[in-house]
Amino acid sequence: MPKINGNEIRPGNILEHNDSLWVAVKVGHVKPGKGGAFAQVEMKNLRNGSKLNERFRAADKVERVRLEQKDQQFLYESDGNLVFMDTETYEQIELPADILGERRPFLQDGMTITVEFHDSEALSATLPQKVTCTVEETEPAVKGQTAANSFKPAVLDNGVRVMIPPFVGEGEAIVVNTETMEYSERA
Structure with a gap:
């Protein structure tokens, strides 16, 4: 694994620190009046989600880890696990359902997601x-309500609540952004 200096850490970097894998969430470079400069790094553990604040001086070396990304196709769910198939090798893997977190309801049959692996351990999964x-x-549109930029609550077929524009009615297909969990456009 490549080693980088403490002042080269950027948000999103995956680091091996204290025999565990961490993702750098926030990085602040501090130059105190007395003493040397350092990088104040807020990190999140990829395995258990715990957080850690650590200081790295420019002379400190940390291992930067590159995760392997593979496309996996969702097949089915059994006993709280999600079963995926590698789209290249056709190998099947089981991942815990909580790997997707609050975005789990957006997973649909046959959907291709990106799973990040370290060695053979799956650490995170990303939906399209x-x-x-x-x-x-949803509630019916009120005539004359379209003048202002207003939204109304709606429940989707997967049980998720989102805010939609007043011109969208029940039974219509919409596109939802899975990162912000908000209405994007009509399908």
Whole structure:
């Protein structure tokens, strides 16, 4: 693994520190009046989600880890695990359902997601940025309400609540941004 200096750490970098894998969330470079400069790094553990604040001087060396990204196709769910198939080798893997976190309801049959691996351990999974869903229930549009930039609550077919524009009705397909969990456009 390549080693980098403490002042080269950037947000999003994956680091091996204290025999664990961490992602740098925030990095602040501090130059105190007395003493040498350092990087104040807020890190999140990729395995258990704990957070850590650490100081790295420019002379400190840390290992930067590169994760291998593979496309996996969702097959089915069994006993709280999600079963995926590698789109190149056709190998099947099982991952815990909580690897997707609050974005889990947007996972659809046959959807291809990106899973990041370190050695053979799956650390994180990313859904496509935009997913098409159907509006199950919403309140009817009120005439004359379209003048202002207003939104109304809606429940999607996967049970997620989002705010949609007044011109979208029940049964219509919409595109939802999975990163912000907000309405994006009509499908």
